[in-house]
Amino acid sequence: MTPLLPSPEHYLQNLLTMTSPEAKRLWRRAIKEHFNCQCVYCGESYELHELTLDHVVPRFYGGETTTRNLVPSCRKCNQNKGTSNWLAWMRQTFGITPREDLILSHIK
Numbered sequence: 001m002t003p004l005l006p007s008p009e010h011y012l013q014n015l016l017t018m019t020s021p022e023a024k025r026l027w028r029r030a031i032k033e034h035f036n037c038q039c040v041y042c043g044e045s046y047e048l049h050e051l052t053l054d055h056v057v058p059r060f061y062g063g064e065t066t067t068r069n070l071v072p073s074c075r076k077c078n079q080n081k082g083t084s085n086w087l088a089w090m091r092q093t094f095g096i097t098p099r100e101d102l103i104l105s106h107i108k
């Protein structure tokens with residue numbers, strides 16, 4: 001969650017003093033929180049540190065490291081999906097689920 005600071009000036013200060021690794025950590029955390037700390041593939045809930053970020057379109061196929069191409073995934077799903085097409089893999093593994101729409105609206 002976003003830290004609760006005493007005044008707007010504190011947020012500005014925080015923003016200006018943020019280092020690149022901190023910004024990256026915050027970004028990664030924001031993506032996980034956006035999906036309520038659930039693996040988008042199996043739908044299970046996890047602690048922040050247990051979740052990985054999966055490239056929906058694998059880097060191997062030119063998938064970019066941007067918010068629209070990253071979703072939280074448990075290690076097991078991330079590993080099993082590998083370089084497969086996400087939708088084909090997901091349907092094969094879990095059948096058709098509403099989580100497909102979550103991903104589709106995130107990546108478009």
Ligand SMILES: [Zn+2]
Pocket residue numbers: 039040041042043044073074075076077078
């Ligand atoms: Zn999973």
